[in-house]
Amino acid sequence: MTGISFAAAVPMLIEVGQRLDARGWAPATAGNYSARLDDGSFAVTVSGTHKGRLTPDGIMRVDAAGRGLTPGRPSAETALHLALYRLFPGTGAVLHGHSPHAVGLSRAAGEAGEWVFRGHEMLKAFPGVVSHEGEVRLPMVDNSQDMAEIEAAVRSALVEPGVAPAYLIRSHGLYAWGADLDEAERVLEATEWLIAAELAEQNFREALR
Template sequence: MVSHDEFLARADELIEAGHFIHARGWVPATSGNFSARLSDGRIAITVSGRHKGDLKREDIMLVDAGGHSLDGGKPSAETLLHTSLYRRFPGVGAVLHPHSPSATLISRWFTGEVVLEDYELLKALEGIDTHQARVVVPIFGNDQNIARLTAQVENYMEDHPDLMAYIIAGHGFYTWGSSVKDALRHVEALEFLFDLETRLHGAKPS
């Protein structure tokens, strides 16, 4: 069993990430959800319905690897999308899901996927060291049946083990990293690149 101090450390990192992401307008109202994996496999995750710009320690709860509450809190309805990523990628330590304007808009502009290539900022993504990289971000249709949506994402990941992010149409995007800090870097880089793609294709966000 991990110490309570480890949980508090991850909770504080998620709180800080929430403040950063909200300040940039990427989690309006009570949208979005964030999580971090503890060393014993349990997951610290934001409580359902909490405003991400005003997160406090009591807004971070614990779930097991199957997404079941361990402390009586109510996790996000999308918890299964987090736990599936932790199962798939043992090196993932955090998952962040903003509802950013550019990711949401780009899902209206593109169908199936958006391809990011020849951008210097691709080097902000883990494992990429050249602008000549090509990153495919799939776009899945929104679905209130999270188990069904999770299965669709898992089927895609089975054939694309190098996946770094995905978009849910009209909704937002998921990305992850070995730590909250790394996942947050991915959020910032991807939102910038999504913004450039929408501008490039003539749909500049307001």
């Protein structure tokens, strides 16, 4: 997969951070974003930065092992980004948000290993989905301070048929990815919309009883 230059990635990641923060998906310093670069390295947000107020200093380069190539300390979850780039070589960008709806669903669903979306027109926002008929599965995995543990727990689910290019870490947040930043943002936004719609439907059903 051919990436973009670091100079091009920086303003794009800054703009993505502003848009996701405006939606309430990047509270405090939560979230982290990355993009594949054309030299084989990766642009990633620096740990502890507010994603709605990113500056060029809040984005650094790391190699495929997560080692810093420019000043800064990469996000603690950089390993999860790199795992997705390895697992899906066509991935050009990874976005991780912390919306209250996504976190709420992951907690309300108890120990469920996935949430299934069925019949939504919005399903067509996912790559390769051409009809609202059918279903798309969103894996869910327990949180851990050990990134290798999270990766091991979710890896097999991500490659199964019918799975979205996204997954939820319980009580934590949502990961989404795509061929480039635009696609990754579309997947994140579509998944967040689907979660909100499902929760709204449940609330209306309760109210109409």
